[in-house]
Amino acid sequence: MLDFNSLNTVSVGEAMVELAPVGEGQYKRGFAGDTFNTAWHMAQALHGRASVGFATRVGMDKFSDAFVAELAADDLDVSVITRDPQRNMGLYLIELDGVERSFHYWRGTSAARGLAADGSALAQAFAGAGLIHLSGITLAILPPADRETLFAALANARANGARVSFDPNIRPRLWPSMDAVRQTIPQVLALTDIALPSFDDEVALWGDTSPEATLARFATAGVAEVAVKNGAGPVSVLADGQIGALPTPEVKGIRDTTGAGDGFNAGYLSARLLGQTPQMAIIAGQRFSAEVITHLGARLPKARVPSLP
């Protein structure tokens, strides 16, 4: 079973300003983003036991100040955030049509796109981390040259004992082409210890015919530990060279599935850092996502974040 040098975690990616409708053309301002949602839930779950940082780049404007202040108040390590004097945070707006949600993004020139421009800042952010988490969205928003800078920093951190976890979170609209995604993914899988894909993403990108086929593909790419999420279906797992599957308990009262996978990742990774087996970590992941999907929005109120033994 994979172990960790330290429980300290750094999640890398973009958080955006979120505008969620509250009726009559009015919106409530929040912050969200896949790797941020995961980091935030981990910071609550590991409270007092580990430092959890969110490595991103934001602006120097008031929204960015409010974001950094909110993270600091919620026990995240904000020393790994850099500030861009020219750019500000990306933004998205949620549109509600009955219970269906759609998302409109303004993120093409966000400060986060520069998060990997400076290799020495990345090295500093990763120093002492036991786990570094990133996603396909993190990679999608980077200029190709900066992606190489990030890969070099990950390789160096791994050589110093850090583990790397990766959620492919394939978002075709963020990439120039599906071929570009297919060229980039193997590069990051070669640097990944724990992969947390969703089956429907892998089907769309690679045409996998079963979650077992997904596990086999990740194993061939060199990933030691893989948990394949599949909505209400079983979670398939590869660990210590063995494959298996755990059923997903039925969840009643689903209100909003946004962030289900990010919450799963938080539960899974927190449990693994605390020394639990991949099978126990899947159960933790399912508990986190069950809470997330019965609540509106991608992040839980603090009091509803499941506790971990």
Ligand SMILES: Nc1ncnc2c1ncn2[C@@H]1O[C@H](COP(=O)(O)OP(=O)(O)O)[C@@H](O)[C@H]1O
């Ligand atoms: N309909 C559902 N019923 C029960 N659990 C669900 C449901 N949808 C999602 N989940 C939980 O959330 C996790 C992640 O969901 P999934 O839809 O596979 O990921 P993503 O949000 O990344 O697309 C699942 O492994 C499961 O634990």
Ligand SMILES: [Mg+2]
């Ligand atoms: Mg996902």
